[in-house]
Amino acid sequence: MPETENQSDARRFSDVVESLAEGDDPKLTLQELVSAFGERGFGAMILVLSLLALLPWPPGGKAIFAVPIILMSLELAFQRNSIWLPRWALRASVSRTAYRSGVSRIMKLIRRVEALTRPRLSYLTGEIADVVTGLVCVLLALMMALPVPFGDMLPGVTLVLFALGMMQRDGVAILLGAAGTALCVLYLLFVWTTVVEVAQHVWLWASGLF
Template sequence: MTRAPLPMPPIDDQTDATRRFSDVLESLGEGADPKLTLQELVAAFGERGFGAIILVLSLLALLPWPPGGKAVFALPIILMSLELAFQRDTVWLPRWALRASVSRAAYRSGVSRIMKLIRRVEALTRPRLHYLTGEVADIVTGLVCVVLALIMALPIPFGDALPGIALVLFAMGMMQRDGAAIILGVIATAACGLYLFLIWATVVEVAHHVAGWFAHLAG
C-alpha cells in the first residue's frame, strides 16, 4: 500500500512564475509557523525546482550552526543533486526529509544579512552560455554538487565555506540558466579541492613529525 503524499501548504499563484527568487526567499520568513520546513520550501519554489532549493539550503548552511548542523542541509542537497544528475523533471524528497525544519526566526535573521547580496547577484545573472546549462551539463553539475555537499558536511576547519559558496554559484547558474555562474562554481570547486589538499598535506606532515618525535623518545 502506498502512502499518500504529505499535503503541501498553500502558496501564492505568483510564487513560481512571476515573483523574483529574492522575493520568495524573503516571504518564507513571514509564515505564522515558528518552524520553516523543507516541505514549505519545495512548495514555494515549485517549478524552479532543483536550483532554487539547493541555493536556499546552501545559503542556510553558510550560517553558523552547532557541530553537525551542516549535515542537516547536506543530505537533502545530495538527494536533489542526484535527482538532477539522473534527469528528474521535478523535485522529490522522502517524507522524513520534507519534515526537516529550521527556526523561522533564525531563517529571517540569516536571510536579512545576505539579502542585499542576493539581490545584486540576481540582477547580474541572466541566461547565457547555454551549453553549460543543458541536459549533459546538468548531469555533471549534479554529480559535482554531490561531492561538494559531502565535503561541506565534513568536520574540517573552515572547510564548509568554500563548498557552500560553490554550491550557491552552481545553484544560481542552474536556476537562472547562467553559464557564467557555472564557470564561477567550477573555480570555487577547484579552490575547495586545493584547500582540502593543503589540509591533507598539513595533517600528513604533522603526523610524520609526531611519529618521528615518538620514535626519538623510544630510541
C-alpha cells in the same frame, strides 16, 4: 487568499526567500521550502539550502543541509523533472527566527546577484551539463559536511554559484562554480597533506621517547 503555485513561480527568487521568513510556525521545514518554490527546479532549492548552510550552526548542523542537497543533486544528474525527497527529509527544519536573521543580512546581496545573472552560454546549462553539475554538487555537499577547519564556506559559496547558474541558466555562474570547485579540491588536498605531515612528525617525536 492562499497563493497558487503559478503565482509563486511568477515571483522573483529573492521575494520567495524573503516571504519564507514570515509564518506562524516557529520552524521552517524543508517541505515548506519545496512548496514555496514550486516548479522553479533544483537550482532554487539548492541555492536556498546552500545559503542557509553558510550561516553559523552548531557542530554537525551543516549535515542537515548537505543531505537534501546531495539527494537533489543526484536527481538532477539522473535527469528527474521534479524534486522528490523522502518524508524524513521533508520534516527537517530550522528555526524561523534564525532563518529570518540570516536572510536579513544577505538579502541585499541576493537581490544584487539576482539582477546580475541572466541566460547566457546555454551549452553550459543544457541537459548534459546538468548531469555533470549535479555530480559536482554531490561532491561539494560532501565537502561542506566534512569537519574541516574553514572547509565549509568555500564549498557552500561554490554551491550557490552552481545553483544560480542552474536557476538563471547562466553559464558564467557555472564557470565560476567550476573555478570554485577547483579551489575546494586544492584546499582539501592542502589540509590533508598538512594533517599527514603533522601526524608523521608527532609519530617520530613519540617514537623517540621510547
